[in-house]
Amino acid sequence: MEAEEFRLVREALRAFAADHRCGSAEVGQAERTAAQKALEGLGLGELRGSAQPLASAQECALLAEEYGRQPLTTSFLGTVLLAPEALRLLETADRTAVSEGTPTVALTPDLRFPGRDDDAASVAWDAEGATGALGVGDDGTVRLLGLGTLAPTTDPLRSVRSAHSGGPATELGRQELRDRAGRLPDGLVSAVGRCVVDYQVLVAHARRRTAERLAGRAAGPESSVDKLLMTRAEQRLYETALKVLPEELHREGGAVYGEYLYSRAASVYGGTSQIQRNVIAKRLLRLPSAP
Known part of the structure; x- marks a missing residue:
């Protein structure tokens, strides 16, 4: 991303934060939905989602830091940065399962990517506006998990939900770099x-x-x-x-x-x-x- 482009994106994110920052932890669903739609309207979803990323990992980290300073209810790290990156790194991917939705990422409560047997303990971080969660297994396999009820969290604003397969999980593909480790x-x-x-x-x-x-x-x-x-x-x-x-x-x-x-x-x-x-x-x- 060119320096001027990055400056404009950061200023747009700052303006969004100024308009939708929360004054208390008691935020209604209508306000949450409106804020999430406003964030989606910024068009940041392709920062890392394309085959050739529009923004570097460092630029995204700086934007995430900017976002993280603000008391906001909206999902950004999981839905805009991490989930698109997980899909981009797949060697092969069945994208039909996520083409009509907005996935976030599934992590264990201690912020690890879940292994194949960790589904029961997984939670969907940054779940506001998300329709599913991507779980990355120990072998690099990425699966689409469903969203459950709200899960306990130390963040009083952003939504965290339980993530589960609800039966056979949809396997989307496998991250290509994992296969090289054995060689x-x-x-x-x-x-x-x-x-x-x-x-x-x-x-x-x-x-x-x-x-x-x-x-x-x-x-x-x-x-x-x-x-x-x-x-x-x-x-x-x-x-x-x-x-x-x-x-x-x-x-x-x-x-x-x-x-x-x-x-x-x-x-x-x-x-x-x-x-x-x-x-x-x-x-x-x-x-x-x-x-």
Whole structure:
């Protein structure tokens, strides 16, 4: 996405948030429906849904951060970003099952993608306006699950529902990158494992920060730790992706190579990594300044 395009999209999202932000947790269904329709009218559904994504993962992350600052009832992460991405990554897909609806994503209550035997514990996050939920199994198989009743959540505004197969689930396809894992050299298997650990650490920190915000604690110097973790996870992920998929280096307009190039800036934008380390040293560890 060009810089000017991204600026316009972000301004449109900010204007939407200003019009539909909530003043309390007591929001009627009519207000929820109107807000969701207004969000859909922005036309953001194809940001990651097309074969060649319109926006990079980093641009979508910045939009998600912008959206997440606001008290809104609408679904965005699950329906606009994650579910289209899950469908885009399928090697083969039966899209007829989702062509007339709006899926979100199914996760376990502790924010993992559910395995094949996790259906009973799955919940559909960001379920406002959704007609189903996509569950990604351990083997990369994506299945369409139905939506049940409202599920308990720490978010008083956004809808979370139980997700279930209700019988044989509709299998949509399989994510193509999963099949390569069994053929990777040992060195790359370890590299992929480090990426998984980076992701799990980042998720754990995100949960902690979310709990702190819900408890009314203001953001502090701890956010510098989060920025360093995000930078490491992002850069290592795309370095590893190019080792797993070396043909992407030579593919004109290839998404993986483009994301790799953009990830190089992660140690600079939003505060350089060196500045973040200085903040951690001085404000968290209370280390003395160099003489």
